[in-house]
Amino acid sequence: MLTPEGLAVDPVGNVLVANADEEDIVSIAPGGAISPFAGSGVQGWLDGPAATAEFDGPCALALDDAGNLYVADRDGSRIRRIAPGGDTTTVAGNGDAGWADGTGGPDGTARFSAPRAVAVDASGNLYVADAQNNRIRKIAPDGSTTTLAGNGVAGWADGPGDVAEFQLPSGIAVDAAGNVYVGDSRNNRIREIGPDGTTTTLAGNGDAGWIDGSGAVVELSQPQGLAIDGAGNVFVADLENGVVREVAPDGTTTTLAGTFREPEDVALDARGDVYVADTGNGAVDVIRR
Numbered sequence: 001m002l003t004p005e006g007l008a009v010d011p012v013g014n015v016l017v018a019n020a021d022e023e024d025i026v027s028i029a030p031g032g033a034i035s036p037f038a039g040s041g042v043q044g045w046l047d048g049p050a051a052t053a054e055f056d057g058p059c060a061l062a063l064d065d066a067g068n069l070y071v072a073d074r075d076g077s078r079i080r081r082i083a084p085g086g087d088t089t090t091v092a093g094n095g096d097a098g099w100a101d102g103t104g105g106p107d108g109t110a111r112f113s114a115p116r117a118v119a120v121d122a123s124g125n126l127y128v129a130d131a132q133n134n135r136i137r138k139i140a141p142d143g144s145t146t147t148l149a150g151n152g153v154a155g156w157a158d159g160p161g162d163v164a165e166f167q168l169p170s171g172i173a174v175d176a177a178g179n180v181y182v183g184d185s186r187n188n189r190i191r192e193i194g195p196d197g198t199t200t201t202l203a204g205n206g207d208a209g210w211i212d213g214s215g216a217v218v219e220l221s222q223p224q225g226l227a228i229d230g231a232g233n234v235f236v237a238d239l240e241n242g243v244v245r246e247v248a249p250d251g252t253t254t255t256l257a258g259t260f261r262e263p264e265d266v267a268l269d270a271r272g273d274v275y276v277a278d279t280g281n282g283a284v285d286v287i288r289r
């Protein structure tokens with residue numbers, strides 16, 4: 001059974017799927033064949049070879065240039081890494097749900113609470129939408145974790161990193177300049193965070209609805225997973241509206257496609273086609289562009 005919640009597309013067009021209810025990661029070949037990628041299907045936490053690794057609510061994926069796959073292991077409160085050979089390790093998060101910056105690894109001091117999305121930049125830094133903590137976290141290549149933005153208050157406020165407020169951030173993407181984009185789910189907004197943590201609102205007026213346009217006109221409804229292309233366009237799985245939206249760099253928002261039942265995540269391939277994790281229909285769809 002396929003319960004797709006998170007997606008990533010590798011350079012040759014294989015779609016990697018966080019198969020949340022089955023507690024594993026699967027790969028869909030360009031022809032549609034599904035094969036195991038990592039995870040035994042047992043709910044838990046176990047690092048090691050692909051066939052025996054255990055996950056607990058894997059819900060989001062990100063690939064780096066070296067072929068490492070990063071997993072937001074939501075219910076395990078951990079960020080995991082699957083090497084190209086399939087070996088799985090814990091990058092950060094000791095499994096205790098909470099909020100603490102600090103060292104990485106399975107025995108480190110860093111703590112997360114229901115991480116819902118992960119993205120990776122060209123330098124190997126990871127960015128995490130730490131949903132229950134209402135914060136955006138940054139993990140360095142050595143696993144050490146800091147808070148990029150969000151003071152932990154469930155609310156909406158733009159400003160410096162320690163002033164900014166989020167409410168159940170559930171999607172994340174990063175561009176080549178190090179700007180981080182967030183699907184701020186309960187605030188019905190797409191937020192932009194500069195490398196110094198300064199946070200602004202790119203699209204959405206906070207009202208739950210479906211209106212395209214620009215500025216304060218735009219309405220979204222529980223935006224989830226994000227993807228960004230080389231031109232800075234952000235693609236959004238607009239969950240409650242059952243559509244995929246496209247947000248231009250100036251915030252102008254259009255509807256790319258619909259109707260889906262529960263679009264949880266989006267991913268781009270090398271051609272710019274958009275893959276959609278339609279959780280409600282148990283399917284992965286593709287929007288050809």
